[in-house]
Each structure stands twice: as C-alpha cells, then as structure tokens.
Amino acid sequence: MIAAARWLWPPGAPSWRALPEAIMRAVMFGLVAALPLSFVFSPPSTWRFFWLDPTGWFLQAITFGVILSVSFYVACGLPVSYLLQSRTASARPSFVIAVAIVGAAFGTITSLALFRLSRGAVTPGLTRLVVVAAVLAVILTLTLTAWYRLQADKAVADARARNWALQAQINPHFFFNTLNTIAAQIRPNPDAAERMLGLLADMSRYSLSTDESHVVPLRDELDFALAYLEIERERFGQRLSWVLPDAHVVEGLSLPALTLQPLVENAVRHGVARRVEGGTIAIRVERSATEFTLTVTNPIDEMPDRNDLFRPGHALWNTRERLRLTYGKQITLDMVTCEPNTLTARIHARVAS
Template identity: 45%
Template sequence: MNPTATRPAQAFLPDFCGTGRVVDVLVICQLVAVVLALSALQTARGFWFSLFLMSLYLQWIGIFSVAALCLIRRHLGHLNARLVAGLSYTGLLAVTFALSEIVYLAGPQTGIAPLVADISHQDFLIRNLGVCAVVSALGLRYFWLRDAWQRQAAAEAEARYQALQARIRPHFLFNCLNSIAALVAMRPADAERAIEDLSDILRASLADDDRPLATLREELELVDAYTRIEALRLGDRLTLDRHIEPAVADWPLPPLSLQPLVENAIRHGIEKLPGGGRISIEAVRRGDFLAVSVTNPRIEKPDDDSGGLRLALANIEQRLALRYGGRASLQTARGPDRFSVVLNLPAPEADNL
C-alpha cells in the first residue's frame, strides 16, 4: 500500500489557521485579479477600476477559502489524505460558487455591477469556477508533492542518522572491552565488576534502540558507568567533575552524544599525561539552548595523531545536523594545555523532529 495514501491529513494540508498562510492566499488571489483585469483591459482608467472590483471579489473568495481549509484540517485530520484533498478541492469550488452567485445576484443593485455586466449568469459561473478549479488543483498538487518530498528527505535523514548511530556503538563497545581485557589477568575481581558495568551500559543504550532521543540524565549515567570502567585501569590518574543544573536533567538529546566526548577526553588527554588529569562536565541552560561542555587537559605533541578524535566529533556533528538541522552545534576550543567541546542543543519546545 502506498503510505502517502493513508498518512494523516495534517501532514499533507498546511495549517491555514495562521496569519502567514492567510497572507499567502491573499497574495495569490491578488495576482489572479491582476491577470483577469489585464485580460479584460480596454483603457487605463478601466483597468484600475476593473482591478479594484476584481481584487475585492477575489479577496473575499480567498478569505472564505482559507476559513474552509482551516476547518477541514482542524476537524477532519483523522481522515485519509486523499479524501481530505478531495474535500478541500470541493470546498474551494463550493466557496467560489456561493460567492459568485451572491455577486451576480446582488451586483446590479450595488457598486460591483461592472463585474457582472455584459456576461450571462452561466458564463459568469463557468469562468469563475474554471479559474478556481485550475488554481486550486495546482495549489493542492503543490502541497501534496511538497509533503512527499519532505517525507522522503526525512526518511533519508533518519536512515543516515541510524547508520551513524550504528557506527558509534561498536566503537564504544570495543573500547570498553579493551579496557576490561587489560584487567582480566591481574585483577579479575575488578574485571568482573567492569563487565557488570558494561552490561548496564549496553542495557541502557540498546533497550530502546528506536527511541529518537535520550535524556541528559541517561547520558550521564552512561558516562558514569564508562568512567568507572576506565578508572579501574587508570586509577587515580582519572578524575571526573560534574556541574549540572538540576533543571536540565531531563533535557532530550541524541543517544550516545556525551559518552563519546568523555571517551575522547580520556583517550586523547588523560591517557597521554603521566599524572593523568581532571575531566570537567558542565551543563547549563542558556536561553533556549542547553550547553553541555566537556573539558580535559592535554599536551601538545608534534606527532600527536588526533584522527580518532576528529572522526568521533565529525560523527556527532553529522548526527546533530540530521536531528536538528542548523539549530544545534558542536564547538571545540583547543588551548596549549586544555581541550573543550561544547554541545549546543535547542530547547524541547523548539525541536520539531
């Protein structure tokens, strides 16, 4: 079955209850009025008067048409999209027919008499309904194709996002296993505890693989479990500081967004320092954005290979772009002895994904 045939009507028909859509429709009506006035052009004076009357008539059609589409979308959103398209098309023709009848019958007694002068009742209706039929068909067809394109783009973005997500999970798992392997021979009890931590991490990260977003609290739990595993290997060389605003604990973010940053801080910072160092995680709200920063000490080496670091950061950047568009960002700051990464994520109410 074609999925577009049964998708919800809200996804196909735009919201005509807002001011922006009303303005768009009125602009289209005005352009049609200009075309019709030009087609009947006789003199310059006659053009402007004809344009005024045609604009007045078509603007009323536009206002009532927007109202009809608003009601259809609001009250018939549960229906099949094809049925809604048919109802919308019929509704637009009905509005045009009703207003055309009113104008033709009332025209001789009002100032809009020139609109119906020298034209029969039948020809007046046929002309107006014909224009409405063409314009409405083109508009509804545009909305249908735009919705299909948006759905295809969203599906492709979701596929790319899932591919990136699938790529980061094995990398995360292998690093944990390598850390545990280093403990098995010398410290089997610690290795056993590390395996329990790893099982908790995998349970949390894979329990609901289809979820679009996790929470900051869940991501911090993964970070805690991961750093406990690494602390068994690094000992006192690894210290983790957290400064988290309580109000942002349930802020949504893509799964496995924070743990790879901490992993990079350990691999490319703490491990390369003989005395280890301190990793700092800070999460604060800044306006409509959550700013999560991960800072670690580092040493500058001419032969330092940061390819893995760049790969992980590029992966997270791509996932942010696919999930949030241009509203989220990942920023890095490299100093002589410090390296920082900052995730800027939009507020839940600003996220339409």
C-alpha cells in the same frame, strides 16, 4: 528552462517578508501562462478573433491570466500551504480539502468581482471559465499537497536511515574500544577485567534498550557516561578523574539517548589520554526556566584544528549529525575554548515542558 519554471511557480507558505515577491511570481505566472491557456479554454470558433485583433486578444488573455493566478493563489494555495506548514491538520486530509474548496470558492467570487470592475459585465461564458479555473485550482492544490507530503515523508525516511547509519558507526566504535581496554587487563588484573565486563554489560543493556531518537532523562545519560569513565579508570588509573553535576541540577532535564557518552569518550581519547599527567573531565550543567547548556571540558596540550574536530565519520560529527537530522535547531552541538589549554563540547537544548 526548469529553473525558470520553478522560479515562476509561486512558492508555498512564504514568510511575511517574502510574501510580496511570492505574489509577484503569481503575477508573472499569470502573464506567461495567459496566451497558451487562452487558446485552451476558448472555443475554437472564437480563435479567429486572435487574427483580427491579436493585441486585444493578448491584453484580454493577460488580464484573465493575472486575475485568475493571483486570486486562486491567495485564496486557495496560500491558506493550504500555511495550514500544512503549521502541522495542525497533518493527520486530517479532509480539513485540507475543505480549506481548498472554500478558498477556491472565495477565489471565484474575487475573480468575478475583478472581472466586473475591469470589463463592466460578466458573461455566462466568462463565469464558466472562472468555475473551471476554480476546479482546476482545487485539483492542482490537492495534487501538489500530496506530492509535497510524499517528498516530506521521503526526507524523513532518508534522515532516519542516515541517523541509523550514524548510530551504527558510534556503537561498534565504543564497543570495540572498550573490549580492547578489557583485553589489556585480563592478565595483569583479572579482577579489574571482570568488573569492567560487568560495567560493559550494563552499558550494552542501556545502549540496546534505547532508541537514539528517544529522549531520556539526563540522569540516565550521566549514569551511562559514568560507567564508561569507570571502565577507562581501570586503564588510566589516577591519571583520569572527573567532575559530575549535582543531582538536583539535572532534575527534570532530558537529552536524546546516547548523546553524552561520545562526547566524554572524545574528551578521554583526544584529551586526557594524550597527556602524561592525564587530567580531569568536567561535566557541567547550566540551566534556566526554558533552556539548559551541557558542557564536557577536558584539558589539552595542543589545540586541534577546528576542521578536524568534526571530521565526517568521527564521533563528534556523527553525534552532531544525529541531533541535526532528528531535532533540527532545537538542540545544537559545538566546540569552544573557554580557557587556555582546554576544549569544551557544548550542547544547548530546551527544557521539556
């Protein structure tokens, strides 16, 4: 029952391809609502005509219902929904109200014109009925607008809460892994442990001073990843090496904070660390005037199952979820195998204008 009611209710801001179906749903809504609404808006003194000529009453009610439903949906509901979707007036409710009122006025004129064509004349009672319908259309449109905004705000709040939870999983994971690396070096190499503590302090300062939803220069993300690699170099020695992009290549590019380091950590932990001979982490950037691709490539002996790469709770999954929740399809993260025995994490993003 609820599913049927949702289908009958005309959608807001449909695409041009879906517009005919949306208008047809407005017609269906008018057909279904016609008979009960005909009794609501007709004076009780006229109800006897229903028993005298039920077919005529029903046909007249259908005509009224369809004309009013389609007229006010097209003239009032659609403009407001498209306006809200464009976000040009998201902070100006007064503009939305004005559009709803103007649309209702246009719907009133259209409805009266269609009634005149279908009936040949428009009575004062019919005019009052159309005006009441226009007022209800404005009230309903604004009520639904407020409800949709509340739902949108709730969705944003839920996304932020999930984003913070994912970030809370990433930071402790990195922090404790690094502390374990430092602890292993305290006795055999105290100088290296001291240097690693200094690098960890720099990284912690960056991590705590940036919001994961903020966009930062890619140069800063590379410096953060480099500090991490320097820490891991103390553990792996010459088994770990890396290649970074030239400074001029990344000039002017930006990325959400704390995005690159989890990819580099994944390349070290699940690539280089598992190979006796180690390997090289290659961070590369390819760019055009409007977009760029950042890749982190590591050698690997055995290709993992693709489903294991993005297991919930792991660094790659957390990072991809953060990007999806905050930026949608504007920034994407996937894993590819461009060469044999290599695995590449690839981020595709737009160049900020």
